[in-house]
Amino acid sequence: MPSDLFSLTGKVAIVTGSSRGIGRSVAEELARAGARVVISSRKIEACEAVCKELRAEGHDAAAVACHIGRKEELQNLVERTIERHGRIDCVVANAAVNPVFGPLKELSDEAWDKVMATNLRSTFWLANLALPLMADRGGGSFIIMSSIAALLGTRSQGAYAVSKAAEAQLARNLAVEWGPRNIRVNAIAPGVIKTDFARALWENQALVDAILRQSPLGRIGEPRDVGPVAVFLACEASRYITGQLIQVDGGLTMAEPWP
Numbered sequence: 001m002p003s004d005l006f007s008l009t010g011k012v013a014i015v016t017g018s019s020r021g022i023g024r025s026v027a028e029e030l031a032r033a034g035a036r037v038v039i040s041s042r043k044i045e046a047c048e049a050v051c052k053e054l055r056a057e058g059h060d061a062a063a064v065a066c067h068i069g070r071k072e073e074l075q076n077l078v079e080r081t082i083e084r085h086g087r088i089d090c091v092v093a094n095a096a097v098n099p100v101f102g103p104l105k106e107l108s109d110e111a112w113d114k115v116m117a118t119n120l121r122s123t124f125w126l127a128n129l130a131l132p133l134m135a136d137r138g139g140g141s142f143i144i145m146s147s148i149a150a151l152l153g154t155r156s157q158g159a160y161a162v163s164k165a166a167e168a169q170l171a172r173n174l175a176v177e178w179g180p181r182n183i184r185v186n187a188i189a190p191g192v193i194k195t196d197f198a199r200a201l202w203e204n205q206a207l208v209d210a211i212l213r214q215s216p217l218g219r220i221g222e223p224r225d226v227g228p229v230a231v232f233l234a235c236e237a238s239r240y241i242t243g244q245l246i247q248v249d250g251g252l253t254m255a256e257p258w259p
Contacts, residue, residue, distance in 0.1 A: 004236065005235060005236045005237040006033065006231070006232075006235050006236075006237050007033060007034050007235065007236075008030060008033040008034040008035035008089075008090075008231065008234060008235055009033075009034030009035075010034070010036075011034065011035045011036070011089040011090060011234070012035065012036045012037075012038070012081065012085040012087050012088055012089050012090070013027075013030045013035040013036070013037050013038065013088075013089065013090035013091070013092065013234065014037075014038045014040065014077065014078070014081055014088060014090070014091045014092070014130070015027040015030065015037060015038070015039065015040065015091075015092040015094055016040050016041070016066065016068055016077075016092065016093055016094050016095035016126070017040070017041055017068070017094040017095025017096065018037075018039045018040055018041060018047070018050065018092075018094065019039065019041035019043065019046035019047050019049070019050055020041075020046070020195070020196060021193075021195035021196060021223055022094060022145065022190060022193060022195060022223050022226045022227070023041070023092070023094040023095065023145075024050055024223065025223035025224050025226055025227035026092050026094060026226065026227045026230040026231075027039055027050065027054070027061075027092075027227075028054065028227060029224075029227035029228050029230065029231045030090070030092075030227075030230065030231055030234060031054050031057070031059035031060070031061060032057075032059070033231045033234075033235065035089075035090065035234070036059075036060040036061075036062075036085055037054065037059070037060070037061050037062075038061075038062050038063075038064055038077070038080075038081050038084075039051050039054075039061055039062065039063045039064070040063070040064050040065070040066045040077055040095075041065070041066070041095065042065060042066070042067050043065065044063060044064075044065040047063035047064070047065060048063045050063070051063045062080075062081075062084055064076070064077050064080045064081070068095045068118060068122035068126070069114075069117055069118045069122055071125050074122065074125050074126050074129055075129055077126075078126075078129045078130055078133070082133065087133075087137050088130055088133055088134050088137075088140065089134065089137075089140045089141070089234075090140055090141045090142075090143070090234040091126065091127075091130045091134075091140075091141075091142050091143065092143045092145065092230055092234075093122075093123040093126050093127070093142070093143065093144045093145060093167075094145040095118075095122070096118065096119045096145065096160075096163075096164075097114065097115060097118045097119060098115070098157060098160040099111060099114060099115070100115075100159070101156045101157065102156055103155060103156070103158065104158035104159065107158065107159055111159065112159050115159040115160055115163050116159070116162075116163055116166075119160070119163035119164065119167065120163045120166050120167055120170070123144055123167055123170060124170060127142060127170070127174055127185075130142070131174070131178055131181075131183055134181075134183055135178065135181035135182070135183055138182060139181060139182025139183050139184075140182075140183055140184075141183070141184050141185075141186070141233055141234045141235075141238075142171075142174065142178075142183060142184070142185045142186075143185075143186055143187070143188065143230055143233050143234065144167050144168070144170065144171045144185070144186070144187040144188070145167075145187070145188055145190070146164045146165075146167045146168045146171070146187040146188060146189045146245060147160070147161070147164040147189055147190060148189045148190065148191050148247060148249050148252065148253050149161035149164050149165075150164040150165035150167070150168045150189060150245070151165075151189065151247075151253055152253065164189075167187060168187045168189070168245045171185050171186055171187040171243060171244075171245065172185075172243045175242040175243030176243065179242055179243075184233075184238070184239070184241065184242040185242055185243065186233045186238075186241060186242060186243065186244045186245075186246065187244070187245045187246070188226065188229055188230065188233070188245075188246050188248055189245050189246065189247045189248065189249065190221060190225075190226050190248050190249065191211075191215075191220070191221050191247070191248065191249025191250060191252045191253070192207070192208075192211060192220045192221060192249075192252075193220070193221040193222065193223060193225070193226065194220055194221065194222050194223070195223060208220060211252060214252060214255050214256075214257055215249075215250040215251055215252045215255060216250065216251035216255055217250035217251060218250075219250060220250075221248065221249065221250060225248060226248050229246060229248050233246070
């Protein structure tokens with residue numbers, strides 16, 4: 001008999017930025033583990049398309065459009081979820097932006113503010129909206145999608161890297177604050193994953209070659225490499241894990257950069 005530790009049957013999960021890429025993989029795997037998922041991104045049509053496919057597999061999926069940079073839309077996302085399901089057990093703060101590539105010295109104030117507001121402040125907002133409701137029902141899991149960029153210096157993604165490092169610290173702070181209410185908060189740090197979001201990275205052949213040389217697993221990642229990790233952090237199997245940054249990078253950040 002399968003262990004209930006890995007089941008999310010009856011649980012309700014919100015996943016931001018879940019119409020494609022890593023967010024979609026997370027939502028799909030949460031649904032396959034039994035969760036009722038709320039698919040969210042800026043365009044409702046894209047959300048509905050994902051929901052249609054999940055429903056065809058027999059899963060419970062709902063779509064709510066949400067621009068994470070707008071607090072009122074995050075509030076609506078949370079409220080719509082409560083109206084439909086009466087509870088929230090898991091939130092995956094996945095949606096993010098990385099609008100510029102280049103050194104920090106060339107970054108405009110406007111670009112810096114956009115990255116910090118969209119990637120960091122929105123996660124702070126969403127946590128403060130959802131965590132009290134989760135606590136009132138006895139606990140839950142809040143998962144933040146960080147990045148291995150949070151762990152490394154970079155010549156081309158400075159603002160993004162800073163925002164993701166700050167999100168990893170946000171996970172630790174929230175874990176301390178909300179642990180007494182039975183809420184676990186963790187972050188995931190994907191490596192280079194083959195998504196539209198990271199296209200500028202995996203279409204750079206020199207970078208790909210370097211990854212293939214250094215990574216113990218010898219490949220770049222795929223969205224399906226990340227989704228199951230979110231399931232683990234959402235379910236009872238990880239009930240004693242909180243405040244952690246889980247690297248999903250094929251070993252890239254721990255390997256020696258030489259043969």
